[in-house]
Amino acid sequence: MATNFLIALATAVGSATLILLVLHVVLKVTMPNAFKEMISTPEQTVERLVAETAKASAVLIDDITLSALSGKQIAAVLDKEQSLRVIISDFTLPAVSALLNTGRQGARATFVLDIKVPKAAKEKALSRQEILSPPGQATPNLGTAVVEKSSGVPNETLCGSAC
Amino acid sequence: MGLYILSAVGLPFMAIVFFAIFEAAVSKGGLWAVLSGAGIDLCRVSIGIAGAMFIDVQIRAAGTFAAFVLLLELILSAGAMLIDRRAGDMGIKYEYVKAFGVLACGIVSMVIPVALVVLVRCSPVIGGH
Numbered sequence: 001m002a003t004n005f006l007i008a009l010a011t012a013v014g015s016a017t018l019i020l021l022v023l024h025v026v027l028k029v030t031m032p033n034a035f036k037e038m039i040s041t042p043e044q045t046v047e048r049l050v051a052e053t054a055k056a057s058a059v060l061i062d063d064i065t066l067s068a069l070s071g072k073q074i075a076a077v078l079d080k081e082q083s084l085r086v087i088i089s090d091f092t093l094p095a096v097s098a099l100l101n102t103g104r105q106g107a108r109a110t111f112v113l114d115i116k117v118p119k120a121a122k123e124k125a126l127s128r129q130e131i132l133s134p135p136g137q138a139t140p141n142l143g144t145a146v147v148e149k150s151s152g153v154p155n156e157t158l159c160g161s162a163c
Numbered sequence: 164m165g166l167y168i169l170s171a172v173g174l175p176f177m178a179i180v181f182f183a184i185f186e187a188a189v190s191k192g193g194l195w196a197v198l199s200g201a202g203i204d205l206c207r208v209s210i211g212i213a214g215a216m217f218i219d220v221q222i223r224a225a226g227t228f229a230a231f232v233l234l235l236e237l238i239l240s241a242g243a244m245l246i247d248r249r250a251g252d253m254g255i256k257y258e259y260v261k262a263f264g265v266l267a268c269g270i271v272s273m274v275i276p277v278a279l280v281v282l283v284r285c286s287p288v289i290g291g292h
Binding site: 007034 | 193194195250251255256257258259261263266267270271272273274275277278279281282283
């Protein structure tokens with residue numbers, strides 16, 4: 001019995017070695033680059049996730065606060081690659097009106113705009129208007145604008161500015 | 164004998180190969196993740212094979228022997244799981260080493276029942292048939 005079992009074990013190990021050797025050779029020939037992949041450690045995984053989260057996160061600001069901030073202050077709030085999300089609820093505010101360029105005074109709604117702030121805003125002292133509407137761009141900086149929630153605003157108001 | 168091994172081990176093994184290729188085609192995970200998954204599947208299937216191989220084998224102390232083989236299968240499965248989940252802690256740096264380690268456990272655990280079935284059935288002293 002013991003001899004049989006030892007023979008079985010040796011057969012198993014031998015056949016496993018043979019199968020793995022053949023698989024190794026086949027994969028080495030067909031996909032040599034795959035053998036360079038390293039196992040990511042938990043620390044590396046956490047660092048990657050933190051970096052992705054920081055990149056994906058945006059600074060949320062409401063329109064009243066935005067009106068009170070200067071361009072330098074807006075740039076100071078933002079880190080690299082971060083976008084600015086503006087919650088707009090009052091279109092009568094001058095900053096919002098300039099941002100949206102709608103000319104529709106008195107319209108009221110609540111929606112969120114994603115705005116990519118230019119990298120130069122951190123280096124130079126740009127004005128608020130320059131941050132929100134970079135030079136050489138005819139329309140306000142709403143290229144990545146995403147309307148998350150809107151109510152009571154005519155479509156042309158949104159499309160006229162954000163689209 | 165050949166048909167018995169083919170039905171008990173050959174077909175499950177071929178099914179796992181089929182599903183591994185299929186998963187490699189559609190999965191977002193890399194090649195090594197697919198191979199590691201196939202190794203774990205081999206361990207699972209081999210536990211079933213070890214349970215089935217003692218259904219009509221008449222040997223002395225069959226219960227003890229069956230428990231021994233089954234526990235060996237479970238230990239190999241645990242080893243495969245350990246390598247799969249704790250490869251970094253075990254000092255394994257490359258993905259392919261991890262995948263081959265898991266596959267080695269899977270293949271060994273798959274072949275042990277086959278070899279035992281062959282040896283037990285062929286032996287005139289302890290064989291059941």
